[in-house]
Amino acid sequence: MTETLLHLTPRGLYCPPGDFFIDPWQPVSRAVITHAHSDHARPGMRAYLTTHEGQAVLRGRLGPDAAIQTLAYGEPLGLNGVELSLYPAGHMLGAAQVRVAYRGEVWVVSGDYKTETDPTCAPFEPVRCHTFVTEATFGLPIYRWRPQAEVLAAIHTWWRANQDAGRASLLFGYALGKAQRLLAGLDPAIGPIFCHGAVERFNGIYRAAGIALPPTAYTGAATREVDWSRALIIAPPSAQASAWMRRFGEVSTAFASGWMRIRGARRRRGVDRGFVLSDHADWPGLLGAIAATGAERVWVTHGYSAVLARWLTEQGLDARPITTPFEGEQGAATGEEE
Amino acid sequence: MRALAELYAALDETTRTSEKVAALARYFAAAPPADAAWALYFLSGRKPRQVIGSRRLSEWAIDAAGVPAWLFGECYDAVGDLAETVALLLADTPSAVAAGEPASLSFWIEERLLPLREADEATQRAAVLQAWSELDQPRRFLWNKLITGGFRVGVSQRLVVRALAQVSGVEDTVIAHRLMGDWAPSADWYRGLFVSQRADADVSRPYPFFLAHSLEDDPASLGTLEEWQAEWKWDGIRAQLIRRAGQSFLWSRGEELITERFPELAEAAARLPDGTVLDGEVLPFRDGVVLPFGQLQRRIGRKQLTRKILAEVPVALFAYDLLEVEGRDLRGAPLRERRARLEQILDSGDDAIRISPLVSGSTWDELAAARERSREVNAEGLMLKRRASPYRVGRVRGDWWKWKVAPYTVDAVLIYARRGSGKRASLYTDYTFGVWAGDTLVPFARAYSGLTDAEIREVDAFVRRNTVEQFGPVRTVRPELVFELAFEGLQPSTRHKAGIAVRFPRILRWRRDKPPREADTLEIVRAMLREG
Ligand SMILES: [Zn+2]
C-alpha cells in the first residue's frame, strides 16, 4: 500500500510531507487544531495552529504558555510544499475543517461539524476534495434534527411553565459551544439567566470575540435574595446530581443534546426534559456534507463510524472507519451507546 | 391524536404525581368526548389487539425509509423499541409538519386503525405508509404503538380517576366503579361517566378491588390487636362474585370475566340472594383441604374443562368481604359490619362458596406463631384488616396489610440476558438465572425486578462486555454475577429444564461478595420443593 497524504499514527492523524498532525492525542511538535474541545485540543504540543476566531477559546483551554499561531479562514500556509488552509466547520466558535493540498491531491479533515447555522460561529462551508475525513457522531438515520428555532421555542415554553410552577429551570449542556449557542438563542425578557462557573468562563471569551450573548450572571456570585424559580441556569452535565444543585430549591432539569432524540437516552440521563439540539451534523447533514465535497474516498471517525462507512461503501464510495479517541458529543464519557 | 401524543409526552416527562394528574385533567377538560373515551380506554390498560406484527412493520419501514435491513437493525439496536425506531427513522413530510387542525383520535382509531383488522396485507401496507406520511414524529410513534398493540402509559388508574373527578366534580369512587368491567369506548359512554344517577347500570359491573400493602414493620406498630382482624393470605385468584338480576358474574382482579372457567362457582352463586357482591379468592379445594396453587394452574392452563380436570381440581370461592347487599353498595360500612352480614349470608356453609375463616390470637405473638403455620394450609401468610375500615379503592395504605411468611431464597448465577420492554427497552433487564448441577448451570428462574437503576445500568454494561454468544434477542453471558432470588413457591414441572417451576421470582440483592462457584445447587432447590 502506498503511503497516503495523511495517515493514522499512534499519536494522531499525520501529514508526512508537511510534518504536522491534526488534532493529535499525544505530544507532537506541530499540531493543527480543528477546535478547542478537549478531545481535539490536548495540552503538551510544542506548537499549535488554529483559526483567528478560535485562538482565545483554545488559549482558555491550554493556558497562557501555549504557542498558538493562527490563520484566517481560507488563508493558505505553505509547509514544505504542502498547502494548508482552514475552513469553517460550523461546530463552535473558531472551529475549522483542515484542507491539505499536495501535488494536486486534496484532503479535508472535517473535525466536528454541523450544517445548521449557528449565531455563535461561522457557517459550515463545503470544500471540494479527493479524500474527506468526516466525523459520524450521529451517523444513524434516526438522528434528524428539528430546526434550532423550534427547539429554542420549546425551551422557552418549558422555562415559562417552570416559572408558573414556582421552580428553577436547570438546563444542562456542554460548557463550551453548546452553552453559548443556547444562550445566543434565549430570550432574556423571560427571566434572569445564570451560568455555572465552567460556562461563565467561556461566555467571557465569546463576548470578547464579539459574539452577542444576553446578560448572564455567575451562580456563585448570586445573593441569597435571588428568586431561582424565575431563573434559567445553564450548567455542564457534570453538575447534575451534585451538591451544587441544591441551592436552587425545586428544579426542573433538562439536557440539550442530540442524544435526547431517543426516549431511553433521556430516561437514563435522569432529566425531566430532553431538548434535541446538537452541534454535530445529523444523518441528512452528514450525507449532504460528504456529497458536497465530491470526495471519492471517505475516512470516518467518531461514534457510528462503522455504520456510516458501510453505508457510504454501499453507495459506491471508497469508505472506511478509522479509530481515534475522539468522543463526539460526550458519547463514551456518559455511557451512551456508541 | 396530537393531544394524546402531547399527553403521552407530558406523562413521560414527569415523575411528580401532581403534574401527571394536572396533565390528565388538562387533556380531559379539552378533549371531545369521543376522543376522551378512547384515551380512557388506553389509559385504563385496555388495548386493541395487535393489527400489524413487528416483522411487517419493520419491512414496510425499511421500504419507506429506503434503508437496507442491516442499517434498520443498527437503528433498532440504538433505540431498543420498534415503534420508536420506525417513528424516528422516517423523515417528517412537509405536509405532516404543516398539518393544521389534526384529525381526532377517534377518527384515527375508528376510521383508520380498526378497519385494518379485516384488510389484506397490501391494503394494510398502503394504509400504514399513508398514515406515516401524514403524521409527524410524535404522532407517528403513537400510531405505531397503537397498530402493534403496544400502547402502554405509565400512569396508574388511581391518577386517571383523580383527574376525571377533578374535571367533572363527580366523586372518584363513583368514577372508579364506572370504569370497571366491560365497556366500549364511545362519546355516550364517556358522558355517562359523569351523570349523577344511571338507570341503565350494567348488572355485571364489578367494584374496584381494594388492595393491600405489604407489612414491612413489626405488626405491633399497628396498635392494639382488638382493632384488627386476621385472615389467611391465600394464594389463588382474587375474584369478585356478582349476583344481580338473576345472573352471576365472576370477575378476576385483571377485570376479566371468568365465570365460565368456574362452572361450580356459577352454579353455587345462583343460590345467593339477588343483589349480592362478594370479594374473595378462588382456590383449588378438595375434600375440605386447600390445594397448592400449582393445582389451580393446571386447571387454568386447559383450553377445555374436561370432566376429569373438574373432578381432580374442584374450586371454591373463599369469600372475605361483602360489597353489596340487597342491591345496596355496602363499601362505606365498617369491615366489622360487612363481616357480620357476610357471615349471615354464608351461614349455610355451601361447599363452593365459603367464608374465609378468621385466624385468632390474643396477642401479636400468637398471630405470628399462626403465621408460621401458613404453608401447612397452603396460605402465604396472614392478612391484617382494620375492623373499622371501609372498603377502599385500589392500593391504599393503612387499613389492609399483607403479612407474608418469608419467601424462599436461593443464590443463583446470571446466565442469559435480554432487553427489557417499555421504558427499559434499551437496557438488558430481563435475566435468566442458573443453579449448579455438577459443573453446569441449569437455568431455573427468570426475573426482571428488584435491582436499583444504578445496578441495572451496571449489569447492562456487564452484559454487553461479557457476551459469549448471542442468539436472537438473547445474550449468553459469562457466569460471573451472583444474585439472591426470592420466590413464593416451587412446583415440579416437566416443561422446565431444572424440573421445577418457580412462582413470582424476584431479585432480592446482588451478592457481590459471592463467587459464582458458591451459588446454590439444584439439589438444594429440590430439597425446598419437598419441604414446601
Ligand atoms: Zn467538538
Ligand SMILES: [Zn+2]
Ligand atoms: Zn469531536
